[in-house]
Amino acid sequence: MSEVKFSKEHEWITLEGDVATIGITKHATEMLGDIVFAELPEKGSNVEKDGTAGVVESTKAASDVYTPVSGEVVDTNQAIVDDPSKINEDPEGSAWFFKLKMKDQSEMDSLMNKEEYDKFAKESAS
Amino acid sequence: MEIKKTSLNKLHQSNNAKFVEFAGYEMPIQYSKGIIEEHKFTRSHSGIFDVSHMGQLFIYGDESLTKELEKIFPLDLKNLKQNCSKYSFLMNEDAGIYDDLIITKIEDGYLIILNAACKDKDFEILSNLLGSKFKMNLDNHRSLIAIQGPKSVEILNSIINGVDQLNFMTGSWFDSDNQKLFVTRSGYTGEDGFEISISNDKAEKFVENLIEKGAQLIGLGARDTLRLEAGLCLYGHELDINKTPVEANLRWAISKSRLSNGDFIGSKKIMNQMQDGASQIRVGIKPEGRLIAREKTKIFNDSDKQIGEITSGTFGPSVNGPIAMGYVDKEFSKVDTKILLEVRGKKHPANVCALPFYKKNYVKGVN
Numbered sequence: 277m278s279e280v281k282f283s284k285e286h287e288w289i290t291l292e293g294d295v296a297t298i299g300i301t302k303h304a305t306e307m308l309g310d311i312v313f314a315e316l317p318e319k320g321s322n323v324e325k326d327g328t329a330g331v332v333e334s335t336k337a338a339s340d341v342y343t344p345v346s347g348e349v350v351d352t353n354q355a356i357v358d359d360p361s362k363i364n365e366d367p368e369g370s371a372w373f374f375k376l377k378m379k380d381q382s383e384m385d386s387l388m389n390k391e392e393y394d395k396f397a398k399e400s401a402s
Numbered sequence: 403m404e405i406k407k408t409s410l411n412k413l414h415q416s417n418n419a420k421f422v423e424f425a426g427y428e429m430p431i432q433y434s435k436g437i438i439e440e441h442k443f444t445r446s447h448s449g450i451f452d453v454s455h456m457g458q459l460f461i462y463g464d465e466s467l468t469k470e471l472e473k474i475f476p477l478d479l480k481n482l483k484q485n486c487s488k489y490s491f492l493m494n495e496d497a498g499i500y501d502d503l504i505i506t507k508i509e510d511g512y513l514i515i516l517n518a519a520c521k522d523k524d525f526e527i528l529s530n531l532l533g534s535k536f537k538m539n540l541d542n543h544r545s546l547i548a549i550q551g552p553k554s555v556e557i558l559n560s561i562i563n564g565v566d567q568l569n570f571m572t573g574s575w576f577d578s579d580n581q582k583l584f585v586t587r588s589g590y591t592g593e594d595g596f597e598i599s600i601s602n603d604k605a606e607k608f609v610e611n612l613i614e615k616g617a618q619l620i621g622l623g624a625r626d627t628l629r630l631e632a633g634l635c636l637y638g639h640e641l642d643i644n645k646t647p648v649e650a651n652l653r654w655a656i657s658k659s660r661l662s663n664g665d666f667i668g669s670k671k672i673m674n675q676m677q678d679g680a681s682q683i684r685v686g687i688k689p690e691g692r693l694i695a696r697e698k699t700k701i702f703n704d705s706d707k708q709i710g711e712i713t714s715g716t717f718g719p720s721v722n723g724p725i726a727m728g729y730v731d732k733e734f735s736k737v738d739t740k741i742l743l744e745v746r747g748k749k750h751p752a753n754v755c756a757l758p759f760y761k762k763n764y765v766k767g768v769n
Contacts (some may be wrong), residue, residue, distance in 0.1 A: 309432065309437055309623070310436050310438040312438075312692070312717035313692050313693065313694050331746065333694045333717070334437075335438065335623060335627055335716055335717050336431070336623060337696075338694070361438075
């Protein structure tokens with residue numbers, strides 16, 4: 277599996293072959309608070325880099341989830357729809373959002389590595 | 403304008419509060435445990451709420467004050483016993499609501515608790531209506547602390563002996579730690595609890611004492627989910643100057659004895675609406691599934707006609723599902739009516755339901 281990469285919209289992404297797994301970062305869940313609703317893209321649909329690909333809602337507000345790369349949705353994580361609190365518990369592990377079959381793997385190049393993202397998250401929070 | 407802080411601001415900070423601006427005040431929206439934990443803790447134990455941003459208006463006077471206030475509020479104040487509280491509204495001539503409030507008859511007059519965002523305007527309106535005959539004091543030297551939840555009576559009584567003898571919606575002065583506290587058995591969470599009016603310089607120590615006895619600080623975020631589960635209105639959401647108490651389904655708060663003469667501000671409109679019904683009315687709404695419908699969500703019938711709008715919507719932690727309140731056309735206000743909510747461009751099924759979503763635990767009669 278590839279190194280974990282991060283987007284400015286606080287998504288994480290890993291690549292295995294040509295299938296990317298995408299979720300939201302721990303930092304994002306801390307900013308959102310308790311997540312009580314998740315909506316995911318439909319399997320078989322195509323999503324475009326930086327486009328919306330879902331929604332999460334906390335007790336306070338709704339937020340869009342973006343996809344950091346383009347591709348066809350090949351799998352979604354029903355477990356987080358059934359129990360959205362799982363997203364707070366394990367955001368960067370079992371609570372992934374969706375898997376994409378990527379068209380253009382070079383889209384990964386512009387994303388941040390862990391160190392860059394941690395710095396970005398720290399700066400954007402202050 | 404500089405943001406205002408309550409006397410508990412430092413204590414909120416040291417308890418890792420996340421702050422928001424609310425009605426010009428820096429207030430805690432939540433602490434480190436988060437809204438859901440805070441909500442559940444209040445329902446099962448005892449939560450402390452800093453509501454010092456709310457207005458504490460003391461008006462002093464005798465029977466002549468009661469007479470004047472009856473021209474303003476739709477209440478039978480003449481027969482209200484000392485130390486008893488009533489929920490009411492300040493209205494305009496069209497029965498539009500300037501504010502909702504709790505009024506308590508005290509020994510030398512009345513104490514009125516007002517919403518933070520409305521209190522200065524309320525003071526101005528009441529000053530104009532009452533003239534200069536009565537001394538009025540919107541007291542900002544006092545903090546207001548609410549303690550809510552089933553363990554609150556035991557915790558508070560261990561600090562202020564005798565509060566366990568208060569009935570719901572009554573209050574009294576108590577002496578504690580060489581000072582006078584006004585304590586009412588009331589609140590806005592659907593739980594048994596108290597509100598304590600205390601001088602600013604004693605508030606922090608008092609709250610630290612409550613925390614030592616096992617209560618925990620709770621933010622405005624959980625206050626909102628708690629009051630919504632209890633089916634209670636929040637000014638600026640369910641209530642505003644374009645809504646009347648009848649439309650807001652609050653006719654229970656209007657004293658029957660005051661409806662025969664109709665000699666209070668807004669009475670004509672209220673009496674008409676009581677007779678003919680209002681065209682829109684506030685209802686409880688339960689979306690099907692887990693979908694949350696927020697404030698301003700449009701409500702439709704099954705033939706695509708808009709029939710109303712959501713005024714508050716969130717996830718109810720104790721209900722374990724989405725809940726909302728809103729206004730719908732009268733013919734759609736019956737419990738179990740199927741309606742549709744438009745969220746992110748799609749219409750989702752929901753049902754009109756009875757309020758509250760969560761059953762209250764008020765203590766009705768101690769004595």
